[in-house]
Amino acid sequence: MKKVFLTLTLIFAFSLNAFSQASGVENVRIRIFSDKDVEEVLFIPSFGNYFLETEKGDKVKLNKTSKVKITDLDGQIEIKINDTVFQKAKKVNISSVGLKSFFQIKPLKPQIAERRYEDCLEISSKNKSLFIINVVKTDNYIAGVVQSETWGATTNVDFFKIQAICCRNYLMNNLEKHTSEGYNLCDGVHCQAYKTRANKKEVTEGAYKSKGEVIVDSENKIIETLFHSNSGGITVNAKDVWGKEVPYLVSIEDSFSVGGKNYKWEKYIKLKDWLNYFRHKGINTKDKEIEDLLLNFSQEDGRKTDILGIPLTTIRKDFNLKSTFFNVQKWANEVKLTGKGYGHGVGMSQEGAIKMCEEGYEYWEVIEHYFKGVKVIKQ
Ligand SMILES: [Zn+2]
Known part of the structure; x- marks a missing residue:
């Protein structure tokens, strides 16, 4: 009985710790168009209603017919709503109303293809261009990354579950990567590609079904989930690539990669x-x-x-x-x-993981195959 109690206490203490980590990241701040110097953008609500507000306190409700043009004025921004100047300000917040909402944003200077994102937006002027932050619910961000990075390879929901968990691991380990610049992560490959909201049902299903799940090592530390395209049949020790031994990134036989597109x-x-x-x-x-x-x-x-x-x-x-x-x-x-094979060969082979999912392995079996001695826990 005493032993059971101790175990329960330990589990509780650990869950509490994991919970406090997770509770801090209900929303994340992602800098979008981070690799471009954008001087002017067009914002249009696609679904749901939005409020636009500047630091001056004036608040306007936007709807589907509102076209908001924001131009950089070096240190300030100019906001036009339906071609009429609304205000010049330092910063604009565009926040969504209601549970589900998304918008489109299109850079006009320079011309870049429009993108769609969910939740809120913050725009200010920094270094002679627009500094655009998507303040997004963590789950929406994760689904967006999974779609940006892996859509097209398969439609298997379990595979997207695995990708979502890997993405969550990365997020938890890198939340402070850009905090000195005023955001958490950028939208480029420097962090994780985030070029769109998720609108493919298999992707959103995979992301939401794995909500709160992360992969931890034998010491309950959130692991670095490295992956590559195809292992060629044997994965590589992290030590052989980067010189540092990582207990869960060790070479394994991987027959699931054999015969894949990049084999x-x-x-x-x-x-x-x-x-x-x-x-x-x-x-x-x-x-x-x-x-x-x-x-x-x-x-x-x-x-x-x-x-x-x-x-x-x-x-x-x-x-x-x-x-x-x-x-x-x-x-x-x-x-x-x-x-x-294709890639550094360390950690998970994406083509191998897809094959395993398609053959009916559980998503956690795939994770445990590629990362040694780890387990999936729910925060
Ligand atoms: Zn980055």
């Missing part, structure tokens, strides 16, 4: 370029035995980490290869590289 690749390199590359790295390529090794390098028996001390990760980068998992063969006056 195989080939590349031809001029024989002389291949040998010169190693010569410049200080290797005596005139030595017959060494030359033989460079022209017959093989990973048939499993992944290796280097060729004569040169890390495969360096070779991959220098020759722009899809993966480090390749064999070499002499081919007339060229070398033929026959490779497997």
Whole structure:
């Protein structure tokens, strides 16, 4: 009985801790169009009603027919509603009314394709361009990222569940990435791509069904959920790529990646370029035995980490290869590289995960397959 009580206390203490972490992030601040210098945008409510308010306190209700044009005036912004100047101000807040609402935003200077987002918007002027923040419910943000990053690969809801959990892990671990600049994350690949609201039902279903779920390691720490396109059949140790050992990012056999779209690749390199590359790295390529090794390098028996001390990760980068998992063969006056997989190979293979989901594995089984010794918990 005592033991049960202790266990319950521990579970309670942990849940409380996790809850306090999660309760702080009901909304997140995401900077949109973060990689562009936008000087003018057009805002149109698409669904639901919105209130527009500046720091001066004037509040206007917007509806579907309202067209709000916001222009940067270097330190200030000009707000026009339906072509009439409403105000010049430092900052405008456009907040949604009601549970479900979304809007479209289109940069006019420069012209960029319009995007749709949910919830609220804050616009001010910073460094001679508009500083645009989407204040969005965390769940809506996660669904938007999943759609931006993975839509098109499958329609399997369990796969989107996994992606949503990975995205939530990233968010929890990186909430303060841009806080010194006044927001949490940007919308680019620097953080997580967030180019749209989610409007595909499989994506929203996956995101909302996994609400609050995160992946933790054996010490209950939220893990870094690294992923790549295809492992080529064996994943890679984090240590072999970045030099740092991570207990849950270790190499595993991954038959689920075999036969995927990015399972195989080939590349031809001029024989002389291949040998010169190693010569410049200080290797005596005139030595017959060494030359033989460079022209017959093989990973048939499993992944290796280097060729004569040169890390495969360096070779991959220098020759722009899809993966480090390749064999070499002499081919007339060229070398033929026959490779497997696409990406750094650490953590989860997306094509493998899709295959597992389509074969009927539970989403947590997929997660536990790719990340060693972890578990999914609900916050
Ligand atoms: Zn960022």
